[in-house]
Structures are given as structure tokens and as C-alpha cells.
Amino acid sequence: MSEKKGWFSKITSGLKKSTDKLSHGIGAIFTKKKLDNETLSDLEDLLITCDIGVEVTGKILASLKKTRFGEDVTDQEIKEFLASDIVKIMEPYEQEIHIESGITNVIPIIGVNGSGKTTTISKLAQLWRDQGLTLSLVAGDTFRAAAVSQLKIWGDRLGIEVVSGEENADTAALAFEALQNAQKKHVDILLIDTAGRLHNRADLMAELDKTQRALQKLDPAAPHQCIMILDATTGQNLYAQVETFKKYINVSGFIMTKLDGTAKGGVLIGLVDHFKLPVFAIGVGEKAEDLKMFNANEFAATLLGLASDDGTS
Ligand SMILES: Nc1nc2c(ncn2[C@@H]2O[C@H](COP(=O)(O)OP(=O)(O)O)[C@@H](O)[C@H]2O)c(=O)[nH]1
Ligand SMILES: [Mg+2]
Structure with a gap:
């Protein structure tokens, strides 16, 4: 094929x-x-x-x-x-995630609980690892023990280091330590998993801000990219989610997940037009190969039923 x-x-x-x-x-x-x-x-x-x-x-x-x-x-x-x-x-x-060579690229993955952050991290990690890049993952969702072990399982499977702390550990301190280590080892990419910072929880949002400032002590340009995960099944409520996250952190672009489970895929069009932010990739399933780099032509043709399986449209 x-x-x-x-x-x-x-x-x-x-x-x-x-x-x-x-x-x-x-x-x-x-x-x-x-x-x-x-x-x-x-x-x-x-x-x-x-x-x-x-x-x-x-x-x-x-x-x-x-x-x-x-x-x-x-x-x-x-x-x-x-x-x-x-x-x-x-x-x-339509944009690729830019990875700068010669530095540790710090990339927090943000979004509400259940949007697909941890899953997308493992998909991205596999993709980059297969391209020969070195990675380190930070289990920054320290509020839920299950979230830490979920990331550890992925890390083990992929042979990628996962940096984690105690339950309820300070995410900012953990991220700081992880970046310090990654820089020492010349790791290409530091992917930071974060807690599902529900937009109405100001304390969690403040923590995101604190993490950002801690990272900047080691690299003023960090985070180099901040990717927001959008669950397609959420529909119109995504506008409010993005709006809130944007207040606290400089969102570089989106990855939309769970397009396979919903008829609301068109929501991505309005979001892009409204926020003028790039789309890096889309998720159409739970497996690593179900993360597809975003292509506007193919997305539009598929959505309108103009694409056939052999790639002609
Ligand atoms: N069908 C489908 N499920 C997904 C996709 N991405 C994530 N999921 C599922 O969504 C659920 C929540 O994902 P998780 O990564 O734990 O979300 P987090 O809380 O943001 O870290 C899990 O059951 C994932 O398998 C996708 O693109 N398609
Ligand atoms: Mg998670």
C-alpha cells in the first residue's frame, strides 16, 4: 500500500x-x-x-x-x-512541528482532562524516535497516579526515559529538573505531559504559568512549542477552552484528536479561522499510526466526500 x-x-x-x-x-x-x-x-x-x-x-x-x-x-x-x-x-x-537542532526542544502538551494528551505524547514520541531523534518525557500530570503510570508504560514500550516525581509533586520543579538533565544529555525533545487543567480551575492554570517560568530559567526561549490537544467530540465548547488556555500560555498550535468518534470534525475549520493558529496533526484512532500530519487539501476533500481511497480526488 x-x-x-x-x-x-x-x-x-x-x-x-x-x-x-x-x-x-x-x-x-x-x-x-x-x-x-x-x-x-x-x-x-x-x-x-x-x-x-x-x-x-x-x-x-x-x-x-x-x-x-x-x-x-x-x-x-x-x-x-x-x-x-x-x-x-x-x-x-497547515504546519509541521518545528524541531530545532542543537538544543533541547521543550514542548508542553496541554488541554483538558481526557482530551488525549498522554496518548498523543506517546504517538509523537514514537514518530520522532523512529526519525532518529532523542526524547525524554515528563509526567507532569502529578495529580493522578494513573496518569503517571500511563506515561511510564508508554515510555517503557518505546524505550524512552520518563521523568516523574511523587504524587502531587510540583510540576514546575519536576519540569525544571527534567530540562536540566535533558540539556546535559543533549536530548533533542522534552515532551511535558500536563494535568487536565480545566479552564475554571485558576490554581491549575497558575501552575502552568509557573512551569513556564521555571523552564525559562534554563532556556529563555522555552517552551519552544506549546501544543494544545483538542478533543473533536467537544464541538463548539472548544472555543472557550482555547480562549482560556491562551490567557495563560502561548499556544503554538493544535492537534485535534478523536475525529474518528464524531460527526463534529468540521469544528476544526472554524477554530483555525477564528484563532489563526496552525494545526499540526489530527488523531483518527488510538494507535500510533492513527496520528496523521495535517494536510488541508486532504482534510477538505475527505470531509466533503470527494476523496477516494486511492488518493485521487
Ligand atoms: N478514538 C480515539 N481515541 C483517542 C484518540 N486520542 C486519544 N484517545 C483516547 O482518549 C482517551 C483519553 O486519552 P488520554 O491520552 O488519557 O487523555 P489525557 O487525559 O488528555 O491525557 C483514551 O482512552 C485514549 O485512548 C483518537 O484520536 N481517537
Ligand atoms: Mg493524561
Whole structure:
């Protein structure tokens, strides 16, 4: 199986619920129909129920209205138009996680409880390890013993060191010590797992801030990237989550997980448009190979049901 084909079939099956809802919905609206106020209004309702977001739906519909209003359109044409608009919106934010050579890249992974932080850390660790990079993982979620052991299990499996402390240990102190060690050993990447800092818990948010300041004592440029994990099944509430985290830490970009479990995959479009932050990768399952680097073209084509399994669209 070619790499491209593999990417597509997994993305296609991963996004299936989102694709079904959007693509079938468009099919139902535009069977031999004109693009008029009625069909536009139906399309608007559909895009909003697919979690694409009110703001970005408005923009997409305005451009559709401007170019095709009053014309006969097919569902295929509408899907192609939407896909190309979504690419225009998302492509500027398609980005790789930049790893600088010659330093220890400090990368905290943040997000609410259960969003997929620890799982994504293990996926990223495996990816980078396989590329020949050296890593160290910090079990910074010291509030839950299970969270520490979950990361340790992954570390053992991957042959990667996991730095952990006592239960309820100070995450800032732990991260400081881990970075000091990693720098000494010239480790390429220090991935920091963090507690599920629920946005209404100011103390935990303050701890995130403290950790950041501790790391900066060793490297003023740290953290070099701060990746926020977004659980796709959360839908519109993700706006509030991002807003809150952004207040405390400089979020470099997103990884969206659990796209395989939801029809709300379109939420990523509105989020990117609203926050103007990059998307590094998407998660379409629990295994390491289910983390896919983000590709706007393929995401849009898949979401609109325009991608076939052989990678042609
Ligand atoms: N289906 C699916 N499950 C995922 C994905 N990413 C994470 N999970 C699951 O989500 C649950 C919570 O993940 P975890 O990494 O422990 O979240 P954390 O609390 O943020 O560290 C676990 O059962 C993971 O297996 C994904 O992309 N797809
Ligand atoms: Mg965790």
C-alpha cells in the first residue's frame, strides 16, 4: 500500500461520521436545484449543524452567493466549491512541528482532562524516535497516579526515559529538573505531559504559568512549542477552552484528536479561522499510526466526500 493510499483510507474511515453528515446533507439539498435563498439557507443550517461554526459558515456562503447565485447547481459542484473554500481557509495553517537542532526542544502538551494528551505524547514520541531523534518525557500530570503510570508504560514500550516525581509533586520543579538533565544529555525533545487543567480551575492554570517560568530559567526561549490537544467530540465548547488556555500560555498550535468518534470534525475549520493558529496533526484512532500530519487539501476533500481511497480526488 502506498503511503498516500494508506493516509487516505485511514483518514476516510476516521472522518466517516463527519463526512456522512456533511456530504449526504449536501446531496439532499442540491438534487437538481438552483442556488437560491432557500437552498442557501438550508446549506447554512447544515454547515452549522456540522459544527463548522457560524462565523466561517457566513464567509463561505457569502463567497458562494457571489459566484453562483441564481444558477442551477449540482451537489457535486457545491461540494467542490466548499472543499476549495475550506482549503483556502485552512492551508495557511497547515504546519509541521518545528524541531530545532542543537538544543533541547521543550514542548508542553496541554488541554483538558481526557482530551488525549498522554496518548498523543506517546504517538509523537514514537514518530520522532523512529526519525532518529532523542526524547525524554515528563509526567507532569502529578495529580493522578494513573496518569503517571500511563506515561511510564508508554515510555517503557518505546524505550524512552520518563521523568516523574511523587504524587502531587510540583510540576514546575519536576519540569525544571527534567530540562536540566535533558540539556546535559543533549536530548533533542522534552515532551511535558500536563494535568487536565480545566479552564475554571485558576490554581491549575497558575501552575502552568509557573512551569513556564521555571523552564525559562534554563532556556529563555522555552517552551519552544506549546501544543494544545483538542478533543473533536467537544464541538463548539472548544472555543472557550482555547480562549482560556491562551490567557495563560502561548499556544503554538493544535492537534485535534478523536475525529474518528464524531460527526463534529468540521469544528476544526472554524477554530483555525477564528484563532489563526496552525494545526499540526489530527488523531483518527488510538494507535500510533492513527496520528496523521495535517494536510488541508486532504482534510477538505475527505470531509466533503470527494476523496477516494486511492488518493485521487
Ligand atoms: N478514538 C480515539 N481515541 C483517542 C484518540 N486520542 C486519544 N484517545 C483516547 O482518549 C482517551 C483519553 O486519552 P488520554 O491520552 O488519557 O487523555 P489525557 O487525559 O488528555 O491525557 C483514551 O482512552 C485514549 O485512548 C483518537 O484520536 N481517537
Ligand atoms: Mg493524561
